[in-house]
Amino acid sequence: MSDNGGTAVPLLAARDLAKAHGRTRALEGASVDLAAGEILAVTGASGSGKSTLLHCLAGIVRPDEGTVTYGGERLDELPEKRLSELRRTEFGVVFQFGQLIPELTAVDNVGLPLLLAGATRAEAQQRAGEWLERFGVRGQAGLRPGAMSGGQAQRVALARALVTGPRIVFADEPTGALDSLASEQVMTALIGTARESGTAVLLITHDAQVAAYADREIRLADGTVARAGVTA
Amino acid sequence: MSSLMSDLRLAWLLTRGSDRREWWRVLLTAVGATAAAGLGLVVAVLLPLKGHHRVSVGGGLLDEPGTRIGVVAALLLLFIPVLGFLGQCARVGAVHRDRRLAALRLAGAGPGQTRRIAALESGLACLAGSAVATAFAVPALLRLWHSPVPLAWAGIAVVTVGVPVLGAAVSALMLRAVVASPLGRIRRLRPAEGPGRLFRVATAVLALTVVYILTTPFHDVPFEFALTPLTVFGVCLLIGAVAVWLTGASARQLGEGVAARAQRPAVLIAAERLREDPWAAARTHAAVLLVTVVGSGFMGIRQVLLSVLRDRADRYAEGIGFYENGLNLVGLALLFALALVLTALAVGTAESVATRRRGLAAQVAAGVPYPVLARATLLETAVPLAPALTLAGLGGTTIGVWYGAAASEHTAIPVPYDALLVPLGVYAACLLAAATSLPLLRRSVRPGELRYA
Numbered sequence: 001m002s003d004n005g006g007t008a009v010p011l012l013a014a015r016d017l018a019k020a021h022g023r024t025r026a027l028e029g030a031s032v033d034l035a036a037g038e039i040l041a042v043t044g045a046s047g048s049g050k051s052t053l054l055h056c057l058a059g060i061v062r063p064d065e066g067t068v069t070y071g072g073e074r075l076d077e078l079p080e081k082r083l084s085e086l087r088r089t090e091f092g093v094v095f096q097f098g099q100l101i102p103e104l105t106a107v108d109n110v111g112l113p114l115l116l117a118g119a120t121r122a123e124a125q126q127r128a129g130e131w132l133e134r135f136g137v138r139g140q141a142g143l144r145p146g147a148m149s150g151g152q153a154q155r156v157a158l159a160r161a162l163v164t165g166p167r168i169v170f171a172d173e174p175t176g177a178l179d180s181l182a183s184e185q186v187m188t189a190l191i192g193t194a195r196e197s198g199t200a201v202l203l204i205t206h207d208a209q210v211a212a213y214a215d216r217e218i219r220l221a222d223g224t225v226a227r228a229g230v231t232a
Numbered sequence: 233m234s235s236l237m238s239d240l241r242l243a244w245l246l247t248r249g250s251d252r253r254e255w256w257r258v259l260l261t262a263v264g265a266t267a268a269a270g271l272g273l274v275v276a277v278l279l280p281l282k283g284h285h286r287v288s289v290g291g292g293l294l295d296e297p298g299t300r301i302g303v304v305a306a307l308l309l310l311f312i313p314v315l316g317f318l319g320q321c322a323r324v325g326a327v328h329r330d331r332r333l334a335a336l337r338l339a340g341a342g343p344g345q346t347r348r349i350a351a352l353e354s355g356l357a358c359l360a361g362s363a364v365a366t367a368f369a370v371p372a373l374l375r376l377w378h379s380p381v382p383l384a385w386a387g388i389a390v391v392t393v394g395v396p397v398l399g400a401a402v403s404a405l406m407l408r409a410v411v412a413s414p415l416g417r418i419r420r421l422r423p424a425e426g427p428g429r430l431f432r433v434a435t436a437v438l439a440l441t442v443v444y445i446l447t448t449p450f451h452d453v454p455f456e457f458a459l460t461p462l463t464v465f466g467v468c469l470l471i472g473a474v475a476v477w478l479t480g481a482s483a484r485q486l487g488e489g490v491a492a493r494a495q496r497p498a499v500l501i502a503a504e505r506l507r508e509d510p511w512a513a514a515r516t517h518a519a520v521l522l523v524t525v526v527g528s529g530f531m532g533i534r535q536v537l538l539s540v541l542r543d544r545a546d547r548y549a550e551g552i553g554f555y556e557n558g559l560n561l562v563g564l565a566l567l568f569a570l571a572l573v574l575t576a577l578a579v580g581t582a583e584s585v586a587t588r589r590r591g592l593a594a595q596v597a598a599g600v601p602y603p604v605l606a607r608a609t610l611l612e613t614a615v616p617l618a619p620a621l622t623l624a625g626l627g628g629t630t631i632g633v634w635y636g637a638a639a640s641e642h643t644a645i646p647v648p649y650d651a652l653l654v655p656l657g658v659y660a661a662c663l664l665a666a667a668t669s670l671p672l673l674r675r676s677v678r679p680g681e682l683r684y685a
Contacts, residue, residue: 060597060679081601088599099594103504113599115497144508161598 011036011200012057012168017066018223019052026052027063028223034168037198039191041205041214049223050204051172057202058091058170059083070168088113092161092169092199094190096176099157100145106132106156107141113164131159135189151182158190168200175210187213239345243352246332258357260579261321261399265361267572268314269395271307273369276387277380278304288376293558302558306565313572316519318399319406320576320583321354351404358399366392435473442470467634468529471627472522479521479620480514483507490615498604502611513616516580517662519573520617524624524658525631527566532632532648534559539646570658574665581613581669589676596677605677606670613666617659625655 010033019027026049034040034057044050055061057068059075060083068075070090075083087093100109110131111124119127132138135155137148145153154174161169171190175183191213194201203214211217219227247258278300287294294300333346366388373380373388487507494500506513537559541552548555585592592605632648 055597055679058597084596084599084601086599087597088601091599093598095594095597099591099598101501101504101595102591103501103508105504108500108504112497112500115495115500116600116604121495121500 010034011038012068012070012202014053014057014063014068015066017053017056017063017068019049019056019061019063019065021052026223027056027066029066030220030224031066032057032218032225034200034202036167037194037200038216039194039201039203039214041203041211041217042220043205043208043211043217044220044226046206048220050206050220052223053220054170054172054202054204058093059086060093088116089164090167092164092166094154094157094161094169094171094174096173097150097153100153100160102145105142105144106137106148109145109156110160110163113160117164128159128163131163132156134193135159136185149182150178151185154178154182154186155189158186158193162193162197162199165197166199168202169194170202170204172204173206174203175205175207180209183207183210235345239349240352240356243349243356246349247353247356257321258353258360261318261354261357262361262364264314264318264321265358265395265399266365267361268311268318268358268398269362269365269391270369271310271314272391272395273365273373273388275304275307276391277373277377277384279387280381280383293561299558303561306562310565310569313519313523313569313576315398315402317572317576317579318354318358318402320579321357347404347407350407351400354403355396355400359396361399362392362395365395431473435470435477438466438470438473442467467631468522468526468628471529471624471631472518472525475521475525475620475624475627476514476518478623479517479616480511482619483510483513483616486616486619497600498607498611501604501608502615505608505612506616513612513620516577517617517620520577520658520662521620521624523566523570523573524621524655525628527570527658528625528628528651528654529631529635530562530566530628531651531654532629533635534563535632535646535648535650536636570661574661577613577662578665578668581609581666582672584612585609585669585673585676592673593677593679597679602674602677606673609669609673610663610666613662617662621655621659621662625652625658628654 012032012034014030014032017027017030017032018025028049030049030053032040032042032053042050042053052061056063056066056076059068059078062076066076070086073082075086078086093099100106101112104112107125107128110128111119111121114124114127115121129138129141132141135158137152137155137159140148140152140156145156148156154177158169158174161171169190174190175186178186187210190201193199201214203210205211218225247254278294281294281297281300283297285295293303333350370388373384377384483506487503487505487510491500491503491507494503538556541548541555545552595605596602629648629651632651636646636648
């Protein structure tokens with residue numbers, strides 16, 4: 001089964017993806033479309049292939065079979081350098097935890113993608129500060145991740161993912177380690193910013209409440225799309 | 233006793249069930265133990281020897297009691313880098329080991345018990361290394377010495393059993409700051425204010441002794457006393473300790489200074505790591521600094537001694553080759569020590585990468601290029617080491633100059649500029665040692681690492 005999303009020209013299109021980890025088949029012929037500005041939730045049980053699908057779509061891993069097309073480029077064929085550049089400029093990636101550098105302060109973590117793109121430290125820190133303000137964690141600018149709460153660290157991670165103005169944000173269980181209040185704060189910040197800036201979001205979650213923030217939901221089972229539909 | 237036996241049994245089960253990464257730790261620990269046991273066995277065989285003997289190995293240095301005791305002292309000094317190496321081995325595979333410690337805690341083991349089991353694992357690996365060294369040493373001894381005295385056999389037995397005990401003790405020392413919780417969280421207790429009281433007291437005592445010796449005029453005490461190897465060794469230790477202390481004390485300021493001005497991501501990451509844990513560099517590089525002080529000091533002293541020997545060559549009927557051999561052997565021992573501390577540094581850097589591998593994989597997945605992380609890893613070694621090695625090298629060279637100044641009352645001595653090359657060489661070697669962790673870094677940032685929490 002596949003998901004065509006009902007869009008004429010999708011921003012990101014994956015066709016018949018297959019990926020195995022050793023002997024385990026994580027994806028088996030999954031197809032997904034993501035439109036510009038769309039918020040798509042991918043749900044499914046543990047081991048259904050959700051994270052592997054995100055890794056393939058974000059160019060973090062190459063599928064064994066199938067294609068991933070973004071802006072006319074075949075991600076599954078691009079060299080690692082170009083993929084890295086895409087993830088730095090066009091995509092934002094948020095995980096459950098671990099994406100912040102523990103030794104850098106919040107403001108430097110958020111400014112890192114800008115530094116990598118050639119901005120000066122002062123420019124990077126200024127823009128990072130603005131994004132921290134937007135996500136309500138300006139007060140934590142000088143703190144390192146270890147000194148922040150889980151919700152604060154995750155909002156800093158969102159700011160880092162969005163600071164370069166990406167067209168797509170890939171979020172893998174972004175609230176998986178948070179309590180319900182912190183989850184709500186993080187999701188409100190993510191969805192609000194995405195709607196405002198027209199950024200598409202591919203959201204991996206097993207939480208129905210989190211999936212409800214999306215425009216559309218697809219459910220994975222045994223590595224393929226088992227159900228697709230508009231969320232309530 | 234029964235609890236020790238059950239811990240030992242558990243350690244054996246865990247060792248047997250080790251995966252490939254763990255086997256690397258076991259192998260490296262066994263190699264370190266083989267080196268330690270090898271040194272110990274030679275000392276154990278040499279110590280009971282009394283009077284003059286013709287020994288077919290050692291270039292004549294083992295024939296006379298005077299030179300023999302010098303060789304024994306040099307071998308005992310080599311234990312320092314060997315123990316440092318064993319300590320670093322205990323940290324290899326820390327992530328995997330930490331998971332096991334957490335699982336043991338979940339199964340009901342206390343925090344101390346988990347550390348004891350981990351230390352006993354190292355002890356078992358050391359037992360294997362010690363057994364290998366003994367298996368080679370005993371036939372070699374019997375070929376050189378047809379009927380060794382009972383004291384020599386007793387020494388061999390003590391070394392064979394003592395090395396595993398020592399290995400377990402070193403491992404326990406290295407793991408003393410690790411506290412595993414049943415939930416899989418591992419805390420590392422860090423000393424807030426740098427070195428412990430023992431280090432500070434030992435450094436102060438050493439400093440007072442050295443100041444006393446240095447301020448005592450040479451014409452008031454015998455020349456030989458002022459320049460005894462023990463005095464030189466004390467000065468080396470003192471400069472090494474001061475270099476370690478200065479490395480830690482200055483690292484925070486260095487990290488802050490570099491971080492504030494950093495415009496490149498790799499420099500920023502390395503500087504912030506330095507600021508976050510300023511004493512980590514001092515701990516990791518302590519043995520390197522000590523070897524640099526001793527190495528540059530030795531280069532100076534060697535130059536002084538060779539000048540004196542050549543100046544008085546006509547007084548030695550047997551020629552100066554015997555003394556040159558002795559100096560070359562000391563040089564070889566120092567190279568061996570350097571190789572060991574560099575291996576320990578490489579192991580330490582690799583362990584640091586392995587510990588952070590999930591975070592590093594997440595960085596790369598989020599778009600941080602691998603070369604930036606690779607440069608940051610190298611800079612973490614390069615930045616704190618540069619001022620520390622400069623100090624250690626200058627300190628060692630000062631020892632050579634001081635020794636030369638003292639000896640110049642008897643003969644004209646050139647300034648030992650060669651000694652200044654030692655810190656440069658050590659610096660390059662350290663960067664190479666750190667670079668050996670880069671292949672592991674490349675493997676660690678594979679997306680597959682993201683699959684494991």
